[in-house]
Amino acid sequence: xxxxxxxxxxxxxxxxxxxxxxxxxxxxxxxxxxxxxxxxxxxxxxxxxxxxxxxxxxxxxxxxxxxxxxxxxxxxxxxxxxxxxxxxxxxxxxxxxxxxxxxxxxxxxxxxxxxxxxxxxxxxxxxxxxxxxxxxxxxxxxxxxxxxxxxxxxxxxxxxxxxxxxxxxxxxxxxxxxxxxxxxxxxxxxxxxxxxxxxxxxxxxxxxxxxxxxxxxxxxxxxxxxxxxxxxxxxxxxxxxxxxxxxxxxxxxxxxxxxxxxxxxxxxxxxxxxxxxxxxxxxxxxxxxxxxxxxxxxxxxxxxxxxxxxxxxxxxxxxxxxxxxxxxxxxxxxxxxxxxxxxxxxxxxxxxxxxxxxxxxxxxxx
Ligand code: ADP
Ligand code: MG
Numbered sequence: 472x473x474x475x476x477x478x479x480x481x482x483x484x485x486x487x488x489x490x491x492x493x494x495x496x497x498x499x500x501x502x503x504x505x506x507x508x509x510x511x512x513x514x515x516x517x518x519x520x521x522x523x524x525x526x527x528x529x530x531x532x533x534x535x536x537x538x539x540x541x542x543x544x545x546x547x548x549x550x551x552x553x554x555x556x557x558x559x560x561x562x563x564x565x566x567x568x569x570x571x572x573x574x575x576x577x578x579x580x581x582x583x584x585x586x587x588x589x590x591x592x593x594x595x596x597x598x599x600x601x602x603x604x605x606x607x608x609x610x611x612x613x614x615x616x617x618x619x620x621x622x623x624x625x626x627x628x629x630x631x632x633x634x635x636x637x638x639x640x641x642x643x644x645x646x647x648x649x650x651x652x653x654x655x656x657x658x659x660x661x662x663x664x665x666x667x668x669x670x671x672x673x674x675x676x677x678x679x680x681x682x683x684x685x686x687x688x689x690x691x692x693x694x695x696x697x698x699x700x701x702x703x704x705x706x707x708x709x710x711x712x713x714x715x716x717x718x719x720x721x722x723x724x725x726x727x728x729x730x731x732x733x734x735x736x737x738x739x740x741x742x743x744x745x746x747x748x749x750x751x752x753x754x755x756x757x758x759x760x761x762x763x764x765x766x767x768x769x770x771x772x773x774x775x776x777x778x779x780x781x782x783x784x785x786x787x788x789x790x791x792x793x794x795x796x797x798x799x800x801x802x803x804x805x806x807x808x809x810x811x812x813x814x815x816x817x818x819x820x821x822x823x824x825x826x827x828x829x830x831x832x833x834x835x836x837x
Contacts (some may be wrong), residue, residue, distance in 0.1 A: 484646045488795035503602030511777050523683065523699035527649035532556045533665055537690025541676055542683040542699045553678075559671065561707075562587050564655075565610065575650050576610075576657040583650050590773065591645055594663045597777040598640035600797070604789065605781035606640045606752040608652070610659035616757075618748045623738040631755035636751055660687070666729055666776025667785070669693030673725075673772070681800050690735070692728040693772050703820075708733075710824075711805050718811050718821065720824045721803065727772035732764035732805075733757070761807050768817070769800040778802075787812065791835050797836065 523542040528549045533716040536728035539552055562584060564570045575581035576829055583591065591607070598605045610619075617623040624636075635657040644651040652658060658782045660667075665688045673695050676684050685704060694704045703722035709731045710718045721728060733747035737757075740746055751758035765783040767775040778800055790804055794814050803821065804812040811822045814835045823832050 476626055492630045492668055500679050503700050505600055509741060530556075533560050533668070533689065535665070537689060538687045539672065540685045541681050541695070543682050544676065544679070544684070546683070547674070548679050552675060554676055556668055559586070559664070564591065565659050565661065572658065572660060573659060579654060579656070580649065580651045584647075586652075588645065588648065588661060590667050591643075591650060591658075593642060593667075593773055594660055594777060595645065597663070597781065599737075599772070601778075601785065601789075602639065603752055603776055604784040605662060606638055606644060607658045607660060607662070608638050608640050608754045608797060609750050609755075610657045611655075612638060612750055612752070612755045613655075613659065613748065616746065616748075616750070617738075618736065623740075623746070625740050625742070626755075631675055635752075635755045638755075641672055662779045662780040663688060663773050665691045666727060666772035666774070669727055669729075669772035669776075671678050688775045690730060691772070691776065693725055694723050694728070697724050699719060706767050708803050708805075709764070712809075717824045718805055718827065719803070721766075721817060721822075722820045723768060726770060728766060728768050728770055729772065729775040729779045730764055730766040730781045734764070735781075749780055751784050758784040760784060760789075762786055762790075762804050763807055764805045765790065766803040768802065775800060794837040796835055802835075805834075829834070 473814050480819070485673050489558050522599045526541050526544045526546065532555055533556070537556065539549065541549065555611055561567060561573050565576065570579050571583055571587045576637045594607050598607060612631065613619060615626045615634055617629060636651060642653045642656060643658060645646065669686055669691055673693050674763055676695055681697045682696045686693040692706050698704055704723050705720045705722055706728045707717040707720045708730065710716050711734045714734050724732055731749055733749065735748065737745050737747040747757045750756065761784055765779050767779045769775045778793070782793060782802065787804060789807065790802060794802065799812045803817065806812065809831055810833055811823065811831050812833050812835050815837050818834060823829060
């Protein structure tokens with residue numbers, strides 16, 4: 472029988488951070504590529520595929536492995552794309568001393584370039600839309616858990632309570648060209664930055680005549696057009712309980728496919744519990760909403776990125792409400808109990824992985 476999602480291109484990227492518990496399998500696992508296509512299988516059938524000139528570029532940026540595969544692009548354009556990522560990282564990075572965000576966190580006010588302002592404005596609108604499930608000012612809490620350095624720890628409740636007093640995106644003031652935050656605040660655009668970067672790269676490639684490309688920004692997928700043979704891109708979605716296998720795949724065209732999952736970056740505490748990097752700003756602790764992964768599919772990578780993080784925090788009910796109220800995205804949610812929820816618009820575009828019980832699949836209606 473023909474396999475639906477042959478593993479063709481599987482970049483298993485593993486970045487193991489320092490690990491106080493001394494685990495061998497990597498306490499900090501970032502093995503998040505969800506990229507699999509069926510291109511090779513088709514190749515023998517479709518001669519055109521072989522003729523489209525393929526350019527590929529892999530590099531490390533924004534703390535993750537990135538890979539760009541573009542058809543009918545030249546080396547100069549790939550160089551430009553890589554430089555573009557570096558430019559954006561230099562603007563948004565929290566850890567680069569001279570970045571606009573680092574200056575804001577240090578001085579509590581900073582001049583912002585048009586791009587940083589645009590991204591911050593978008594992020595703040597999503598903080599509001601999700602009623603603070605996304606909160607760009609949760610950064611001090613993320614830091615206290617050690618997720619920014621890999622030196623993991625479990626903060627005391629009192630420490631979290633103190634930090635949480637200053638977490639409130641409504642106290643980030645954005646005026647034209649300037650941002651201002653409270654004296655004890657720090658912000659981080661990490662939950663939206665890679666999605667935004669995907670949008671910018673897709674735009675750059677298109678402006679330069681590329682009609683087909685697949686970008687993998689550390690597991691955040693951005694597609695340009697269709698595959699060179701005219702068929703849709705098929706993007707596999709990992710099983711959060713077994714990240715080496717998939718729960719299924721989704722067919723897309725000119726869209727982003729962005730996942731937030733507890734399996735992406737986590738550590739095991741001395742208490743044997745698993746603590747992951749998506750924090751519920753209401754509690755200061757890793758979010759436990761009943762969802763193990765949230766994949767968002769849509770036209771805007773930045774929106775998909777923001778929603779993947781925040782709907783992970785909000786859970787099934789909040790995600791369903793967002794879908795019904797705004798309708799500007801599609802989603803695949805994998806719940807703790809194994810149920811795979813897909814939004815209505817994916818009905819004909821999502822395929823459950825072979826061998827999985829079809830009863831596991833449920834559709835979220837508008
Ligand atoms: P990744 O950046 O690893 O792909 P996400 O897009 O889900 O994953 O973003 C998670 C990152 O965003 C965390 O590493 C942390 O820096 C930050 N973060 C965690 N929880 C929140 C939250 N509730 N709101 C905003 N940012 C968050
Ligand atoms: Mg995100």
